[in-house]
Amino acid sequence: MSQYSGPDHYILHLSDTHFVTDGDLLHDRVDSDANLSRLFERLEKTGQRPEAIVFTGDLADMGEPEAYVRLRRIVEPAAERLGAKVIWVMGNHDARPAFRSGLLDAEPTQDSVDAVVDVNGLRIIVLDSTVPGYHHGLISDEQLAWLTEVLAEPAPHGTLLALHHPPVPSLLDAIEAVELQDQHRLETVLADTDVRGILAGHLHYSTTCTFAGIPVSVASATCYTQDLLVEQGGLRGQDGAQGFNMVHVYRDRVLHTVVPLEVSPTVYEMSADEIRESIAELTTAAVQ
Numbered sequence: 417m418s419q420y421s422g423p424d425h426y427i428l429h430l431s432d433t434h435f436v437t438d439g440d441l442l443h444d445r446v447d448s449d450a451n452l453s454r455l456f457e458r459l460e461k462t463g464q465r466p467e468a469i470v471f472t473g474d475l476a477d478m479g480e481p482e483a484y485v486r487l488r489r490i491v492e493p494a495a496e497r498l499g500a501k502v503i504w505v506m507g508n509h510d511a512r513p514a515f516r517s518g519l520l521d522a523e524p525t526q527d528s529v530d531a532v533v534d535v536n537g538l539r540i541i542v543l544d545s546t547v548p549g550y551h552h553g554l555i556s557d558e559q560l561a562w563l564t565e566v567l568a569e570p571a572p573h574g575t576l577l578a579l580h581h582p583p584v585p586s587l588l589d590a591i592e593a594v595e596l597q598d599q600h601r602l603e604t605v606l607a608d609t610d611v612r613g614i615l616a617g618h619l620h621y622s623t624t625c626t627f628a629g630i631p632v633s634v635a636s637a638t639c640y641t642q643d644l645l646v647e648q649g650g651l652r653g654q655d656g657a658q659g660f661n662m663v664h665v666y667r668d669r670v671l672h673t674v675v676p677l678e679v680s681p682t683v684y685e686m687s688a689d690e691i692r693e694s695i696a697e698l699t700t701a702a703v704q
Contacts, residue, residue, distance in 0.1 A: 425665035428466040431617025432474040432637035435483035456494035472617035473507025473580030484518025507580040508551040539571035545581040553581025553596035570610040582616030584625040603628040633672040
């Protein structure tokens with residue numbers, strides 16, 4: 417009955433897990449491991465099967481090797497059961513050497529972590545927006561040249577760009593100091609390409625915008641979030657309102673949906689059969 421056919425692709429977009437060392441709690445309160453494990457438990461029960469899971473950075477809070485090992489132990493078995501590819505993106509809290517060896521089984525160097533991943537015709541480009549030793553973002557000349565070359569040839573189903581620092585304004589003044597710098601240079605490269613969406617994190621709250629005419633979707637965090645109703649210039653991290661995004665790619669549009677991590681009290685619940693019966697009854701009543 418819908419006006420829309422089903423989506424061509426379903427991507428899970430998560431961000432800012434901020435894993436710490438084993439046995440520790442983030443900020444002495446947040447159990448990042450448990451939050452992520454519960455997310456996958458809920459997802460598997462639904463029967464949903466995303467094609468890929470994109471993590472847009474800050475996977476470890478301090479870039480510790482042990483944090484990446486534990487992250488893989490949670491994510492990779494779940495992804496295998498779901499039949500999904502795992503796509504890792506660097507964040508400013510991550511350390512390139514430990515990230516490369518711990519998640520990519522690559523040489524532990526300071527080389528930028530950029531990649532192109534094909535997901536059944538949908539191209540996902542991973543762009544490392546981090547600057548080692550700092551928290552702001554920047555895309556280097558070499559990266560921009562590489563990105564220009566990659567985007568010169570369109571992908572069959574278009575492209576999603578995944579990076580940590582979002583090219584959007586922030587509602588929190590304190591975040592301005594750690595935003596993506598020289599955004600106009602990236603904007604020039606992306607203009608008039610097949611990039612259909614930009615996935616990012618970093619902010620610890622969900623938001624959307626456009627950049628170079630392209631929709632930008634910022635996923636919140638699975639660890640803690642930022643309270644947006646604080647005094648001007650302040651920050652308040654809160655253990656609540658965590659979430660992640662579902663990305664459904666249609667032939668002519670991309671749908672980004674924010675999903676809260678918290679399980680709320682049930683108001684009502686209907687099975688698929690009960691819904692079909694209810695619609696049939698309403699249709700019959702309307703005809704009569």
